[in-house]
Amino acid sequence: MRIAIILCWLVPFAAAQHMPRYRWENFTTANGLPNDRVYSVAVDGDRIWAGTDNGLALYEKGKWRTFTTADGLAHRAVLSLSLDKRTHDLWIATMGGLSRYSAGRIDTFTQLTSGLANDVVYGVTVQGDYVWVATAAGASRLDTRTGQWSLFNERNTPMYEIWTYAVSAGEDKVYYAVWGGGVLEYDVKTERWKDYNDPDGENEIVLFKDQGLIHEITTSVSYVNKILWVATYFGASRYDGRNWRNFLDKDSGLPSNFLNQVKTLDGTRTWFATDKGLAYFDGANWAVYRPALDTHQPEMLVRDEKGNLRRVPVETAPAHNYVFGVDFQGDDIWVATAKGLSHGIPIHEEITQK
Amino acid sequence: MLRLALLTVGFALAATAQYPSPVDLRVSPDARRLYIVCQGTDELVVADTKSKSIVGRVKVGHVPRGIAITNDGQRVYVTNSWADTVTEVDTATLRALRTLPAGFEPSGAALDARGAFLYVANRISNDISVIDLATGAVLKRLVAARGASYIVASPANSHGFATHIYATHIYPKIGKHCAPPESEIMEIDATRQVVSTRLPLGNVAGVFHVAISQDGRLGIATMLRPKNLVPLAHVEHGWAFGDSIAVFGEDIGGVVELPLDELERYFSLPFGVAIAPDKSKAYLSASGSNEVAILDLNRVIAAARSPRRNDLINDLSVSGTYVLAHVPVGRNPRGIALSGDGRILYVANRLDDTVSVIDTTARKVTGTIALGGTEILTRERRGERLFYSSKYAFQGQFGCASCHLDSTIDGLHWDLEPDGFGQDILDNRALEDVGETPPYKWNGSNPDLQTECGPRTERFFFRSAGFAGQDLEDLVSYIKSIPLRPNRYRLPNGELTPAQERGKAIFERSQRKDGSPIDDTQRCAFCHSGKYYTNQATFDVGTGKPTDRSPLFDVPQLTNVALTAPYMHDGAARTLEEIWTVFNPKDTHGVTNDLAKDELNDLIEFLKTL
Structure with a gap:
């Protein structure tokens, strides 16, 4: 209680006023999800896709429907989702291959039936006619027009570690988070690869902050408006093509350095899925949404650019602190957590001064 | 000497003979013209419906297959299946205006009601190209099923928009070995230009033309139900193919499969379909039986709604309740088209090079339009x-x-x-x-x-x-x-891509990666040698089953092998990859187990060029 009072007192009211606030509605097995462990979420208009530890779930018109291996899904554990915004087909990364959902039909690609590098598929993204895939044995690219698979690994890229974990594509560049191997960049025009690594090597302390990638163990990349965000297990990095800027829990509003996902809206406004809550950065101020770590009561924390903290009174919170991923539905946000899927519905009333 | 002379004449004739081979056709909105796609002469032939004479010929791309016409009749679009393009034709001048890009082997085509977007079913790339006709660019491709071929737009609604587009495919989904074939009818939301649903067709392989009623409430697709998993000894029991239709839409409430065959009378290889404007009749062509069937749609709908709806497909006595008549036409009838008032049906007789004109009231052929071409038949x-x-x-x-x-x-x-x-x-x-x-x-x-x-x-x-x-x-x-379809995986200049080059080296290699020699009989290029990539011998590649008569199999040619899945003598390999990832554990079908995954991919990229 005393900490809360101090927090409220310290932070200028304006910063908290401008940070998005949400009323959270949570979905679990109790109300239709096939499993509480939700690894990924993807929004397709009014439809919500959730990749869980026990199948793919679709929320439509107020009801959940589940797709399993019996429906053709490659594996029950769905790790990542990517919507083809042109066709509204959904690409599904699973622990047992890559699947594609198209209007009720699921087609599956595995290392035995197709040119996919490996069946452990961590990430997938669509870039025009290409589908880029992150697997435990390097990167794969499917040309959907010709059916040709191209594999990228230690033999034809600077990838010294082939455990690719996530992928993000823009028109000009494709970025891979390589778990233990930094970031790999593919230049669409030159068709060349380049790697970005932590100048501190594999040290788990930061010797040279802002001189490069924060850490080699990367878990997620997000590339929008020529800005690259990288999530690692040891902080976050932002790269604008010239300069790196790194973020740690000790000097930013990140609630933890252990990041599962980063997703930027425009290169500046960026969301972070961490093991200690969902975080948002608007370019200056930070907000954290979670059940409080100690009391488990709904909590929203705001940190302004000067480092001042404020606890914003809230009545709801995401389903769990351990957050795997997010996606956006207009101003709404959907959050995949270890204990359910959460829907953040914006609250537009002003915060009452206490 | 006479025999030699005849032989010489025969060869010369074979080289020069040209047969129009009409495959599809459309009637102009004013009913005055008939546009006929002639696959054999790469033409759009234009006939006057009144005089039944040819009034124009427009050169289009190679092996045209499908056709669509705008509601105002000013433009006709013809898919060129071997050129992977679409020709846009101005019907006033009968000139080709543009050549538009499509996917691999474009087949059927359909326009949205405004004539703003063209949907093209691509048989080899298994997708639907959505072409913006304002720019000529392909906006996107929608995932279709294997062998996407025929496509139709629902009639315009009160707002002038076609609400849905339906597409079929001629090859079944490649599923589990010895499982019944599965197919689908794909429904596209024409407003959002996305696939809205897929109507499953169980035990179906080979779905051809599809038609939608004027009110948009009834769809009919022609199709085959092969009995491929029982021996053909049962032919005497009508047990080889079920020549059938799928009926669907609001009138039906789901999809129902109905037979076209009757006891001792089969409607072989149903292909074209048209629905009368008043939805009283449907017309179907049988490309193997050389006839057109006329169906009473009220009875079809009644059958499809009956409590036995799901049992009727194997009942050869039921078709007699809704098949009103059979009208003999020319050889290998394919596409059919009704005049706007539904009184005249035109039938493209591919192997007669004619169009039959059927009076739908009299239920008989009242005229024939000859499309020209070589009169003498080659062997x-x-x-x-x-x-x-x-x-x-x-x-x-x-x-x-x-x-x-x-x-x-x-x-x-x-x-x-x-x-x-x-x-x-x-x-x-x-x-x-x-x-x-x-x-x-x-x-x-x-x-x-x-x-x-x-x-x-x-x-x-x-x-x-x-x-x-x-x-x-x-x-x-x-x-x-049988002409060889163009290979879609080779570069236009005939060179190989780097991946294909690497694959070629693997195909031709005589050493393992560790330098040890590969026995001749385990080299890809040993058995798959020569012009057609077969040494024309039989060989045991270790893929025989206890149910096979012999483990020795003929070495197949590899021409266009990318298109011929499933693979191996019994079709157990669903993809080229599975030949080696699943069915070659002991390197008996070529040495491949020392290859990394990307090297196997390279080998397959090369095979796709053959």
Whole structure:
């Protein structure tokens, strides 16, 4: 209680006023999800896709429907989702291959039936006619027009570690988070690869902050408006093509350095899925949404650019602190957590001064 | 000497003969013109419906297949299946205006009601191109099913928009080995330009034309239900193919499959379909039986709504309740089109080079439009007529083309011979380049095509009559002349991509990666050698099953092998990859187990160029 009072007192009211606030509605097995462990979420208009530890779930018109291996899904554990915004087909990364959902039909690609590098598929993204895939044995690219698979690994890229974990594509560049191997960049025009690594090597302390990638163990990349965000297990990095800027829990509003996902809206406004809550950065101020770590009561924390903290009174919170991923539905946000899927519905009333 | 002279004339004729081979057609909105797609002469032929004479010919791309016409009749679009393009034709000047890009082997085409977007079904790339006609650019491709071919737009609604577009596909989904085939009708939301649903068709392989009623509430697609998993010994029981339709839409409330065959009378290879404007009748062409069937749609709908709706498909007595008449037409009737008032039906007779004109009230042919072309039939053309005819099989049930759809494959594996259930399951082999690759049959027991297609056909397949004498020679001539579809995976300049080059080196290698020599019999290029990539021998590659008569299999030619899944003698490998990732654990089908995944991918990229 005393900490809360101090927090409220310290932070200028304006910063908290401008940070998005949400009323959270949570979905679990109790109300239709096939499993509480939700690894990924993807929004397709009014439809919500959730990749869980026990199948793919679709929320439509107020009801959940589940797709399993019996429906053709490659594996029950769905790790990542990517919507083809042109066709509204959904690409599904699973622990047992890559699947594609198209209007009720699921087609599956595995290392035995197709040119996919490996069946452990961590990430997938669509870039025009290409589908880029992150697997435990390097990167794969499917040309959907010709059916040709191209594999990228230690033999034809600077990838010294082939455990690719996530992928993000823009028109000009494709970025891979390589778990233990930094970031790999593919230049669409030159068709060349380049790697970005932590100048501190594999040290788990930061010797040279802002001189490069924060850490080699990367878990997620997000590339929008020529800005690259990288999530690692040891902080976050932002790269604008010239300069790196790194973020740690000790000097930013990140609630933890252990990041599962980063997703930027425009290169500046960026969301972070961490093991200690969902975080948002608007370019200056930070907000954290979670059940409080100690009391488990709904909590929203705001940190302004000067480092001042404020606890914003809230009545709801995401389903769990351990957050795997997010996606956006207009101003709404959907959050995949270890204990359910959460829907953040914006609250537009002003915060009452206490 | 006379024989030599005739032979010489025959060769010369074969080289120069041109047959229009009409495959599809459309009536202009004012009913005054008929636009006919002529596959054999690469033309859009324009006929005057009143005089039944040809009034124009427009050169289009190679092997045109599908057609669409704008509501105002000012533009016609023709898909060029071997050029991978669409030709836009100005109907006022009868000139080609633009050539638009499409996918691999564009087939059917449909316009949205405003004529703003063209949807093209691509048979080889298995997708639907959505083309913005304002810019000529392909906006996107929608995932279709294997062998996407025919497509239709629902009539415009009160706002002037087609609400849905429906597409079919001629090859079934490649599923589990020895599982019943599965197909679908794909429904596209024309407003959002996305696939909205897929209507499943169980036990179906080969779905052809599809039509939608004027009110948009009823759809009909022609299709085949092959009985490929029971021996053809059951032909006498009507147990080879179910020539059928799928009816769907709001009038039906789901999808119902209904038979077109009747006891002792089969409607072989149903293909074209049209629905009368008042929804009273449907018209269907049978490309193997050379006839058009007229269906009473009220009775069709009643059957499809009956409590027995799901049982009717195997009841050959039910079709008699809704088939009103059969009208004989020319050989190999394909696309059909109704005049706007529904009084005249036009039928494209592909192997007669004519269009039949049917008075739908009188239910008889009242005229024929001749499309020109070489009058004398070459032996290849005569053979082609035999290939597409179903009259040789018991009660006219099926013909060569029932399995070799458009002279290709059907994507199925068959339990053909009467040697017991599950014995000697055989993949349907491609016919391209098969002519010079004896021996034949998967076990190589037939030394030439005359043996393969002659008396054996009568005994094992047709159970009635077979090909003999001049007919057999003609048929063999046709099979040897089946044209080779262009390979879509080669670069235009004939060079190989780096991945294909690497794959070629693997295909031709004589050493493992560790430097140890590969025995000749384990080298890809040893068995798959020569012009057609076969040494024309039989070989045990370790893929035989206890149910196979012999572990020795004929080495197949690899022409367009990328298109002929499933693979191996029994079709057990669903993809090229599975040949080696699943069915080659001991390197008996080429040494591949020392290859990394990307190297196997390279090998496959090379194989796709053959």
